[in-house]
Amino acid sequence: MALVALRNVTKTYPAPEKGAPPVVAIDGVSLEIEPGDVYGIIGYSGAGKSTLVRLVNALEPATSGSIEVDGREITTMPERELRGIRLGIGMIFQQFNLFNSKTVWANIAYPLQVAGASKSEISARVAELLEFVGLAGKAKNYPDQLSGGQKQRVGIARALATSPRLLLADEATSALDPETTQEVLELLKRVNREFGVTIIVITHEMDVIQSIATKVAVMDGGRVIEHGDVFDVFSNPQNPSSQRFVGTVVKGTPSPAELAVLRERHEGRIVTISFRDGDASQAAVFVALATAGIEFELVYGGINDIQGRAFGHLTLAIRGADAAVDAVLAEISSRVDVTEVP
Amino acid sequence: MDRLFELGSEFWVAAAETLYMASLTLLIGGLGGLLLGTVLYTTRPGSLLSNRAVFNIVNVVINFFRPIPFIIFIAAVQPLSRLVIGTGIGNDALIFALSIAASFAIARIVEQNLLTVSPGAIEAARAMGAGPLRILRTVVIPEALGPLILGYTFVLVAIVDMTAMAGFIGGGGLGNFALVYGYRQFEPAITWAAVIIIVVFVQGVQFLGNWLARKVMRR
Numbered sequence: 001m002a003l004v005a006l007r008n009v010t011k012t013y014p015a016p017e018k019g020a021p022p023v024v025a026i027d028g029v030s031l032e033i034e035p036g037d038v039y040g041i042i043g044y045s046g047a048g049k050s051t052l053v054r055l056v057n058a059l060e061p062a063t064s065g066s067i068e069v070d071g072r073e074i075t076t077m078p079e080r081e082l083r084g085i086r087l088g089i090g091m092i093f094q095q096f097n098l099f100n101s102k103t104v105w106a107n108i109a110y111p112l113q114v115a116g117a118s119k120s121e122i123s124a125r126v127a128e129l130l131e132f133v134g135l136a137g138k139a140k141n142y143p144d145q146l147s148g149g150q151k152q153r154v155g156i157a158r159a160l161a162t163s164p165r166l167l168l169a170d171e172a173t174s175a176l177d178p179e180t181t182q183e184v185l186e187l188l189k190r191v192n193r194e195f196g197v198t199i200i201v202i203t204h205e206m207d208v209i210q211s212i213a214t215k216v217a218v219m220d221g222g223r224v225i226e227h228g229d230v231f232d233v234f235s236n237p238q239n240p241s242s243q244r245f246v247g248t249v250v251k252g253t254p255s256p257a258e259l260a261v262l263r264e265r266h267e268g269r270i271v272t273i274s275f276r277d278g279d280a281s282q283a284a285v286f287v288a289l290a291t292a293g294i295e296f297e298l299v300y301g302g303i304n305d306i307q308g309r310a311f312g313h314l315t316l317a318i319r320g321a322d323a324a325v326d327a328v329l330a331e332i333s334s335r336v337d338v339t340e341v342p
Numbered sequence: 343m344d345r346l347f348e349l350g351s352e353f354w355v356a357a358a359e360t361l362y363m364a365s366l367t368l369l370i371g372g373l374g375g376l377l378l379g380t381v382l383y384t385t386r387p388g389s390l391l392s393n394r395a396v397f398n399i400v401n402v403v404i405n406f407f408r409p410i411p412f413i414i415f416i417a418a419v420q421p422l423s424r425l426v427i428g429t430g431i432g433n434d435a436l437i438f439a440l441s442i443a444a445s446f447a448i449a450r451i452v453e454q455n456l457l458t459v460s461p462g463a464i465e466a467a468r469a470m471g472a473g474p475l476r477i478l479r480t481v482v483i484p485e486a487l488g489p490l491i492l493g494y495t496f497v498l499v500a501i502v503d504m505t506a507m508a509g510f511i512g513g514g515g516l517g518n519f520a521l522v523y524g525y526r527q528f529e530p531a532i533t534w535a536a537v538i539i540i541v542v543f544v545q546g547v548q549f550l551g552n553w554l555a556r557k558v559m560r561r
Contacts, residue, residue, distance in 0.1 A: 057469055086471035097462035100560075101484040110480070111470040162470075 002032040003166060003198050004056055009065030011051055011222075023052040026066070027222035032213075038192050038199045040213030040230065042206060042245055048222040049202045053168050056083045057089045059094070070129045070165065087115050090159030090197075094171035096151040098143040103155050104130070104140040116166060129157040133187065149180035156187060160197070167191065167199045172341065173208055185212050189324065204269070206249040210234065211305060218242045234304065234313035235276050251302040252313045259341060262299050270318035274337040277309035285332050292328035294320030315341070349523055351530070356519035358537050363515055364503040368498050372442040375448020375497075378404065380478065382449060383456040389463070390474035390482075400449075407446045413505050416511055422437055431512040435540055440504055444497060451493040459485045488559035495551025499544050516540055 011026035025048045043049045051337045055067060056058040058081045062075050074085055098107050108129055112122045130136045133153040141150055152172060159167055168186065173181040189212055191197050203214055207229060210217050217227035218241060226233060227244045234250060237243045246252070253272050254262060262270060275282060283304075289296050301311035318325050329338055372457040378400060384390045416439045420430040423438045450453065459482050467477045481491070504516020516536045524533030 020520045059465060059468055080473075083471040083473060086469055089469070091466070091469040093462060093466065095460075095462050097460070097466035099463055099481060101487060110467070110472075113480075114476065115465075116468050150359060158466075158470075168469075281506075 002068070003035045003037075003070060004031070004033040004200070005066075005068040006031045006055070007066040007068075009052075009055060009067060010063045010070060010239060011048075011055060011062045024222055024271075026055065026062075029219075029222075029224050030225065031217055031224060033198060036192070036212050037215055038188075040201045040202055040203065040209035040216040041219060042209055042216060043219035044204060047219040048220050050170055051077045052219070053170055053200055055244075056166075056168060057086050057091060075270070081238045087108050087162050089314070090162070090164040090167040092152065092155045092159050092167070092172045092253065094174045095114050096143070096148075096155045098151055098154055098158070100143050102142075102338060104135060104141050104143070104146070105141070107154055108157045108161055109133060111158060115162050118274070125161060126157075129160060132160075133157045137331050142327050147180075148176050149183055151318060152176065152184050153182075156184070156191065160191065160195070163195075165196075165198060167197050169199060171202055174203065174205070181208070182211070188212055208243045210249050210304075212269070214307065216249070218245060231277070231306045231309050234306050250304050251300075252311075253339075254315055254341075258300065262317070266297060266299055266317035268295075268317050269325060270315060270317055270341040272301070272313055272315045272339045272341060273305065273332065274311075274313050274339070276311045276337075285336060288328055288332050288335075289316075289318075292320070292324055292331075294318055294324050294328060350525075352520060353535065356514055356516045356536070357543075359372055359433055359508075359513070359541070360505050360515040360517070360543070362500065363433055363508060363513070364498065364502050364539060366437050367440045367444055367501050368494070371444030371501070372494060372497075374441065374445030376452055378449035378484075379444055379456065380450025383408070383482070384478060385475065385547055392478060404446045404449055407443070408442075408450070412440075413507055413510060416507060420511070424549040433508060433513040433515070435439070435507065435511055436508040436513045436515075440501060443504070444501055447500070448494070448497050448559050452490065455486045455489040456482055458489060480527060488555045491551055491555040491558060495548055495555075496549070498547050502540060502544060502547075513540075 007030050009026055009029045010024065013025060014025040027048075029052060040051045041052060051060060055062050056069065058074050058077070058174070065075070067074050069089070074082065077085065092273055102110065105126055105174055108126045109122050112125060117125070126139075127136075130139055133156055133218050135153055135157070137148065138150065145153065146154065155172070158334065172188070173184050176184060188195050188199060188201070192199055201208065204211060213230050215228065216230045217224045218233070218239065219225065220241045226237065226239045233242060237324060243301060250315065256311045259270070275287065296316045299317045300315035301313045303310055329340070332338055381400055382397065382404075385400070387394060387397070416436070419439045419442060420435070421544055423435045424430045425436050427434055429435050455546040463485055464477060467481045472480070505515050508515045508523055509518030516539055520533045520536035523529060524536065
């Protein structure tokens with residue numbers, strides 16, 4: 001059973017001024033998130049992804065539709081009961097949102113106090129979490145004495161304090177530099193692997209999705225325009241908006257401008273070969289090309305690795321007799337996708 | 343100067359009266375202001391317990407009383423003072439009037455300082471399942487404590503200022519002392535002695551407030 005199930009959910013805000021139409025932030029979204037998933041939700045700012053994640057822990061009430069968390073419908077639940085649901089959902093934020101007046105220790109202890117844990121339970125759990133996030137020496141420090149990466153690790157420890165099954169990460173790495181981003185993403189991976197916590201990752205950065213997500217939904221204008229396994233969406237994005245996001249991390253096919261440059265520099269026919277995990281091996285394709293009595297050059301592209309599965313697009317410039325080129329293209333197109341670039 | 347030494351003991355009594363009026367007003371008005379300010383903060387639209395009716399009523403009441411000049415306010419609340427504390431004159435009547443006036447001023451300062459608390463910290467507490475009253479008590483007020491201390495320091499200085507009007511309803515204090523023995527008897531040395539004690543008192547309060555706020559904010 002899905003851990004989180006959204007069915008036809010909408011969220012509308014009242015018009016910002018009289019006469020204007022109401023603002024539709026979420027427009028009929030349906031998603032199912034299975035236990036153990038690291039589910040990425042990507043979109044440009046204003047796409048509705050932050051609103052969507054706030055519907056899951058009911059920080060914002062949905063306007064219509066149904067949201068089930070762990071099999072319980074939350075859209076009709078009274079506020080008091082929702083607080084119990086929120087105890088079972090951790091959340092981390094772009095700006096960390098730590099309590100600046102409390103020490104690292106007290107920040108992590110806070111949700112446990114809300115949950116009514118005993119003093120000894122709190123001490124034990126906070127110590128364990130500090131160890132887990134590698135901040136055992138910082139218990140007595142205040143947030144303003146920590147670096148951005150350390151603050152987010154406190155945020156993660158705090159979010160995990162009540163041992164939630166679900167963690168919501170709202171642009172959790174967007175305020176961090178690339179190196180710290182990788183550290184925090186590694187930590188989130190461990191959270192998923194070691195504690196089996198399901199994670200919903202909101203981001204506008206495709207490399208965040210690439211490094212940790214197993215599934216991805218692409219949002220635009222309050223709608224989910226494409227969703228599926230990360231490998232499928234990365235290797236074969238259907239929607240123009242998804243293609244743009246994938247293009248930010250995957251060197252795929254050359255753009256028209258790049259193609260013009262390539263044509264100036266290379267003679268012959270330009271052909272893009274697309275590999276996908278499970279298709280014929282690259283070796284077979286290159287052997288066929290090498291023994292066909294033609295010349296070829298690799299001019300653009302790359303091979304990407306998504307969770308241990310490879311895919312990529314390689315663009316070749318091929319010179320030789322037309323008949324020989326046609327013959328070899330026919331041969332390899334029985335193994336992989338071949339697109340001749342006109 | 344000789345005259346000042348003659349009045350020595352009365353001078354110190356006046357100083358003690360000022361301290362008494364200021365500190366008791368800070369206590370009563372401070373609590374009242376904290377309550378009113380917190381109500382304003384929590385009931386404003388979009389806040390933890392937003393309630394337009396309560397917010398508007400408290401807002402209008404504060405706006406009604408705040409602009410009344412204090413010396414007129416003292417006279418205006420005299421009947422209420424007689425009803426509540428049994429007298430309309432003297433130091434206690436001044437404390438009564440000043441506590442009410444200070445509550446309304448402090449309410450605004452409390453409201454402003456609570457509004458500086460990052461909405462993110464409040465959202466984080468909500469996401470952890472904390473209820474509005476718990477968030478107010480364990481997040482909003484602790485997060486705003488530094489600026490609140492500075493706000494209260496500012497108010498205490500203003501309260502000392504206003505205790506000087508106690509003489510108007512038969513109260514004492516350094517203000518009254520300076521007016522009666524200094525101003526009316528053409529003894530500038532006495533006026534200045536009172537001024538210096540008040541300045542020392544205010545400096546002390548400000549220093550203490552800054553020190554406490556710095557300790558709380560650790561900056």
